[in-house]
Amino acid sequence: MSAAWWLVALVGVATIAIKGAGPVLLGGKPLPPRIGRIIGLLAPALLAALVAISTFGGDRALVLDERAAGVGAAAVAVALKAPPLLVVVVAAVVTAATRTLV
Amino acid sequence: MDEPGGSFSFAHGARKVAPFSIAVFGFGMSFGVLARPTMGTVAPIVMSLTTFAGSAQFASASILGTGGTLAAAVIAAILLNARYGPIGVAVAPSLIGPWWSRFLRAQLVVDETWALSADGRGGHDPRLIVGAGLVLYAAWVTGTAAGVLFGDLLGDPARLGLDAAFPALFLALLVPNLDRPQARVAAILGAAIALALTPIAPAGVPIVAAGLACLVGWRRS
Known part of the structure; x- marks a missing residue:
């Protein structure tokens, strides 16, 4: 194999x-109340970590590249209460545009 | 089935997850493109069918592709998926019925279905997990197949900005979870731990360590 x-x-x-x-x-x-309360905070902790790593994570390094521009634009879209699909499209388009132009 | 939530929840879950499924399809396509040179045509598709955990598949395939050992690739995947241990504990109270049914539905729990099915009071709608999970599973597997088969026509997925679709998707899932001060503290702490460990720890470790930020819930808010 x-x-x-x-x-x-x-x-x-x-x-x-x-x-x-x-x-x-x-x-x-x-679950016991205390465990339930702790587990309930797993979502914000893990999702924030995934946002951070998939934006700034490189190969054992922190990198600032075009993804940051895309995710920044996505954050504005989220703040303006854009639907999730639009948020994702905005991120991809801004990242691709930054990559082409800069 | 005697679980809470009407039968409409399957369709409700499918509808709710539809916008995310496009990003997941794109991510699956990136995985197919990345995995094909080292894993061939069939193995990446079988992996998406059996594993259904994007970041772990991505990391382990790229370790193998860059000359890493099989052991290193498997350990990275296990570390990246370790979060599904506590996530499984979180959804467990909401999954009732025989053990095999709980086991099968647990396989549809991924970051997106877990976050979307939360009712804000610590519970998870099991029908929403199934409806949303099946849609995402289909998107993930067909995306992988498309990447393996048509990746050559597409070129580099980064050129299309697909690498930023993923953090944007997590951001869209994160924001509804920030409704309480304690949740915002856990989020900031989780992100800080992950970023601090990224340069010094192997892939997967920063995510596992970031999960410890949920211990701020030890004290009542």
């Missing part, structure tokens, strides 16, 4: 197990 197929098999099994663990072991039972 080639490395590519090993990657498919190992990452697939690991991901399916990680995703399934919580719902299979704990499904349907309410």
Whole structure:
């Protein structure tokens, strides 16, 4: 089996197990209030981290490139209550334009 | 099914996630383009069918593509997907029914479906997870196939600005989650931890560490 197929098999099994663990072991039972409160803050913490890394993340480095312009424009679109599709399109168009022009 | 939420929630979830599915299709296409030279035509599509976790697939394929070892690629993918452990705990109370049904629906939980299905009181609409999850799954797999098969015609996905579609998508998901002061503190802390660790830690570690910012919820706000 080639490395590519090993990657498919190992990452697939690991991901399916990680995703399934919580719902299979704990499904349907309410969490204690403190744990519930902590887990409820996982969304803002992780989503903000994903925004930061996918905007400024490079190969083991922080980089400031055209993506920042696109995400900045997306932030303006979000502030103006634009629908999500428009937000994503604005980000892509501004990034592509900056890349072409600058 | 005796779960809360009317049967319209499947369609509701599908509609709610539709704008995001276009970005996910584009991201899938980028993955197909990136993975094809090292993984061939079939393996990337099978990976999207079985794994359904974009950032981990992207990172592990690029590690393999740049000469990294299989072990390094698998470890990076596991680290990037480690967040689905606590995310699974978060959705678990909302998923009832037999274990195999909980297991199958858990596979449709990704960042987007988890964020969109939140009801703001710590609960998640299970039908919305399924409706939204199936639409995103279809977009992810067909996007990957399109990237593998037609990537040559498209050229570099970065030229189209698709690399910025992803952070924009997360931003659109983040903002509705910032309704409480404690949530804003967790968001700022999470982003700061992620950025601080990016230059010094392997891919995946910054995301896992950023998740620790949710511990600000230890004290009642």
